[in-house]
Amino acid sequence: MRKGKLSLVIPLYCEGEHFSKTFAVIRETVEQLPEAYLKGWECVLVDDGSTDSTWQSLESLARDYPEQVRALRFSRNFGKEAAIRAGLEHASGDLAIVMDGDLQHPPSLMEDMVGLWADHDIDVVNAVKADRGRESLLYRFFVSCFNFLMTHAAGQHVVGDSDYKLIDRKVIDAFLKLGERRTFFRGLINWMGFRSATIPLQVQERAAGQTKFKVGSLVRLGLTALTSFSTIALHFVTALGILSALVSALLGLYTLGAWWSGRAVEGFTTIILLQLMVGSIIMVALGIIGEYLSIIYIEVKGRPHYFVAESIQPEKKNNLES
Numbered sequence: 673m674r675k676g677k678l679s680l681v682i683p684l685y686c687e688g689e690h691f692s693k694t695f696a697v698i699r700e701t702v703e704q705l706p707e708a709y710l711k712g713w714e715c716v717l718v719d720d721g722s723t724d725s726t727w728q729s730l731e732s733l734a735r736d737y738p739e740q741v742r743a744l745r746f747s748r749n750f751g752k753e754a755a756i757r758a759g760l761e762h763a764s765g766d767l768a769i770v771m772d773g774d775l776q777h778p779p780s781l782m783e784d785m786v787g788l789w790a791d792h793d794i795d796v797v798n799a800v801k802a803d804r805g806r807e808s809l810l811y812r813f814f815v816s817c818f819n820f821l822m823t824h825a826a827g828q829h830v831v832g833d834s835d836y837k838l839i840d841r842k843v844i845d846a847f848l849k850l851g852e853r854r855t856f857f858r859g860l861i862n863w864m865g866f867r868s869a870t871i872p873l874q875v876q877e878r879a880a881g882q883t884k885f886k887v888g889s890l891v892r893l894g895l896t897a898l899t900s901f902s903t904i905a906l907h908f909v910t911a912l913g914i915l916s917a918l919v920s921a922l923l924g925l926y927t928l929g930a931w932w933s934g935r936a937v938e939g940f941t942t943i944i945l946l947q948l949m950v951g952s953i954i955m956v957a958l959g960i961i962g963e964y965l966s967i968i969y970i971e972v973k974g975r976p977h978y979f980v981a982e983s984i985q986p987e988k989k990n991n992l993e994s
C-alpha cells in the first residue's frame with residue numbers, strides 16, 4: 673500500500689468562462705479522496721497562452737487556495753503537449769493525474785485511479801474512452817485511420833487512449849528525461865512501459881465553450897505520433913521505388929519488343945499517363961522524406977518547449993522553480 677502527495681496537472685487554453693466553477697468541482701472531488709491514499713495534494717494549472725480571462729481566473733484561484741494552486745502562464749500558445757510537460761516539470765507530487773480543464777474527463781474516476789496506484793502498485797492508469805462522446809463522422813473516420821496506422825505501422829496500441837492518466841513519480845521523471853521536442857504524451861507513456869492498468873472513460877460534455885483543436889493541429893499531432901514511433905513510411909518509399917523500377921523494367925521490355933516487331937505502342941496517351949504516375953510517386957516520396965526531415969530540423973534546433981511569462985507558486989514552497 674502506497675501513500676503520497678497528488679499533483680493534478682491541467683493544461684488550459686481559453687477556458688476562462690467556466691474554469692472557476694470547473695475547478696470547484698475538481699477540488700471537491702480531490703478533497704473527498706480517501707485519506708489513506710494521500711498525504712496532500714496540489715494543482716498545477718498551466719495557462720497555454722490564453723487570450724481570454726483564463727489567467728485572471730487562475731490568479732484568483734491561487735489567492736483563494738494558496739497552499740494548493742500553482743499557476744503558470746506561457747508567453748504564447750505552445751500547445752497542449754507543451755502545457756502537459758510544463759505541468760509535470762513543476763509538479764512536486766509522488767504521483768500526478770493529467771486531466772483536461774473542461775470536465776470532459778470526469779473527476780469521479782480519480783478515486784479508482786488513485787486506488788489502483790495505492791493498493792495495487794500500478795504506475796500508470798490510463799482512462800480509455802469507452803465511447804467517443806459526440807464526434808462527427810469525418811472525425812471518427814480520421815481517428816480510425818490514425819489508429820489503424822498506429823497499431824499496424826508503429827506497433828503502438830492507442831485505440832481509445834486519452835490524455836487522462838495517473839502516473840507515478842518514476843514515470844514522470846522518465847517522461848521528462850525523453851529528449852524530443854515534438855511529443856505525443858499518451859503514446860509515449862504507453863511506449864515507456866511500467867506497470868499499467870486501464871479504466872473505462874465515458875467522455876462528458878464540455879463544461880462550456882468548444883474544442884480548441886482545429887483540423888490542422890489534429891493532423892499535425894497525428895503526424896508527430898506516426899513519425900515519432902515509426903520509420904515505416906520511409907521504408908514504404910523504398911518499396912515504392914523498387915516497385916516502380918520493376919514495373920518500368922516490364923514496360924520497357926514490352927515497349928522494346930513491340931518496337932522490334934514493328935508495332936510501336938500508341939505514343940502520346942501512354943507518355944502522359946506514365947509522366948503523371950511517376951511524377952506523383954516522386955512527390956509522395958519527397959513528401960514522406962520531408963516529414964521526417966522537418967522533424968529532424970525541429971529536433972536539431974533544440975529550442976525550449978515553452979516559455980513561462982508568469983508563475984504563482986504555492987505558499988511555503990519555493991523550491992520548485994527550475
Ligand code: UDP
Pocket residue numbers: 682683684685686687720749750751752755771772773774776882883884885
Ligand atoms: N488545450 C491547451 N492548449 C491548446 C489546446 C487545448 O492547453 O492549444 C487544453 C484545453 O484547454 C483543454 C485540453 O487541452 O483543457 C483539451 O482541449 P479541448 O477540450 O479543446 O480538446 P478535445 O477535448 O476536443 O480533445
Ligand code: MG
Pocket residue numbers: 772774776878883
Ligand atoms: Mg475537451
